[in-house]
Amino acid sequence: MTQSFQFSLLATDGAARRGEVSMPRGTIRTPAFMPVGTAGTVKAMYMDQVRDLGADIILGNTYHLMLRPGAERVARLGGLHEFARWPHPILTDSGGFQVMSLAQLRKLSEKGVTFKSHIDGVVHEMSPERSIEIQGLLGSDIQMQLDECVALPAERDVIERSMELSLRWADRCKIAFGDQPGRAMFGIVQGGDDEALRVRSAEALTGLDLKGYAVGGLAVGEPQPVMLAMLDAVCPALPQHKPRYLMGVGTPDDIVKSVQRGIDMFDCVMPTRAGRHGLAYTRHGKINLRNARHAEDSRPLDAESDCPAARDYSRAYLHHLVKAGEALGGMLLTWNNLSYYQSLMQGLRDAIEAGRLADHAAALAEGWARGDL
Numbered sequence: 001m002t003q004s005f006q007f008s009l010l011a012t013d014g015a016a017r018r019g020e021v022s023m024p025r026g027t028i029r030t031p032a033f034m035p036v037g038t039a040g041t042v043k044a045m046y047m048d049q050v051r052d053l054g055a056d057i058i059l060g061n062t063y064h065l066m067l068r069p070g071a072e073r074v075a076r077l078g079g080l081h082e083f084a085r086w087p088h089p090i091l092t093d094s095g096g097f098q099v100m101s102l103a104q105l106r107k108l109s110e111k112g113v114t115f116k117s118h119i120d121g122v123v124h125e126m127s128p129e130r131s132i133e134i135q136g137l138l139g140s141d142i143q144m145q146l147d148e149c150v151a152l153p154a155e156r157d158v159i160e161r162s163m164e165l166s167l168r169w170a171d172r173c174k175i176a177f178g179d180q181p182g183r184a185m186f187g188i189v190q191g192g193d194d195e196a197l198r199v200r201s202a203e204a205l206t207g208l209d210l211k212g213y214a215v216g217g218l219a220v221g222e223p224q225p226v227m228l229a230m231l232d233a234v235c236p237a238l239p240q241h242k243p244r245y246l247m248g249v250g251t252p253d254d255i256v257k258s259v260q261r262g263i264d265m266f267d268c269v270m271p272t273r274a275g276r277h278g279l280a281y282t283r284h285g286k287i288n289l290r291n292a293r294h295a296e297d298s299r300p301l302d303a304e305s306d307c308p309a310a311r312d313y314s315r316a317y318l319h320h321l322v323k324a325g326e327a328l329g330g331m332l333l334t335w336n337n338l339s340y341y342q343s344l345m346q347g348l349r350d351a352i353e354a355g356r357l358a359d360h361a362a363a364l365a366e367g368w369a370r371g372d373l
């Protein structure tokens with residue numbers, strides 16, 4: 001068990017990387033998908049199930065946890081790992097993105113962000129320093145800098161000023177983070193859809209010599225080719241021997257294409273949120289169990305899956321649960337979806353090790369396109 005934070009590059013296939021992040025609480029096999037555990041729970045799942053599916057790390061949302069139950073309270077109760085009974089690594093985002101997408105009456109300045117809680121209307125001020133303090137109180141293993149995710153489309157000078165603010169905040173977060181052995185603080189590359197600004201952001205953050213680098217400001221509605229073009233610009237500008245984390249991504253297709261461009265870590269609410277809304281991710285593509293065509297289909301989602309939710313329940317039963325609004329519907333589909341996402345990641349890790357990622361990606365896309373026979 002290591003007391004430090006180490007990223008090892010084990011294999012490459014083109015720009016894709018197979019690696020490992022070793023931390024005191026465990027090792028993260030990359031490429032990795034991080035299930036989103038917003039308020040200290042991966043919705044509709046037991047933590048043991050999340051672990052059994054192969055997740056090495058989960059994500060916690062600073063914004064939600066600081067508002068309820070409160071960072072100091074979580075610290076008094078032993079920290080988020082103890083509180084939520086997840087002893088493995090946890091990455092927390094900084095809260096800035098949720099403030100701008102969830103909070104009421106928010107104001108952003110050089111100092112930080114001020115906002116009213118969407119829960120009880122209480123006004124909160126979050127500076128880069130306070131965000132890092134909160135993430136430390138939660139006991140987070142990988143802490144994210146406070147940043148600004150500029151909404152696209154935007155004028156170049158707006159994107160540039162926003163990117164430069166995030167760089168100044170990265171510096172303040174690095175100072176606030178200090179020296180926390182075994183933990184890491186990641187910077188976040190911004191720059192909107194402008195390749196030159198993206199490269200400037202990546203190079204400036206590299207100069208801070210951080211433990212890892214996230215790519216933010218994407219998966220905010222831009223077309224996939226725009227997102228991929230930004231990765232083509234950013235990844236070569238980031239250090240080879242540090243992990244790269246693409247925030248908020250994505251669909252299975254997004255993940256495969258981003259791994260091929262050099263991304264190591266992902267998080268997305270898609271598999272869990274979609275599961276609660278009746279949508280199943282499978283190797284034959286997406287299946288919407290709300291659709292009446294499943295009402296008498298006795299087949300399981302995937303008879304060859306080793307996940308009971310995919311293998312042991314008929315689509316007719318899942319359709320019934322979803323239509324009836326039964327809790328078990330969301331539970332089974334979330335279980336299926338996270339199982340599919342983790343098996344997708346395992347397949348990518350194996351393919352990179354074997355040097356056959358291009359063929360594996362083509363086979364995956366063919367399965368999704370063939371659809372559900």
Ligand SMILES: O=c1[nH]cnc2cc3nc(NCCN4CCOCC4)[nH]c3cc12
Binds near residue numbers: 097147149217218247
């Ligand atoms: O720049 C960012 N900084 C800090 N956190 C982020 C989180 C982010 N999450 C997304 N996209 C999430 C897209 N989801 C896809 C599924 O449906 C809900 C939205 N983009 C993101 C950008 C940032």
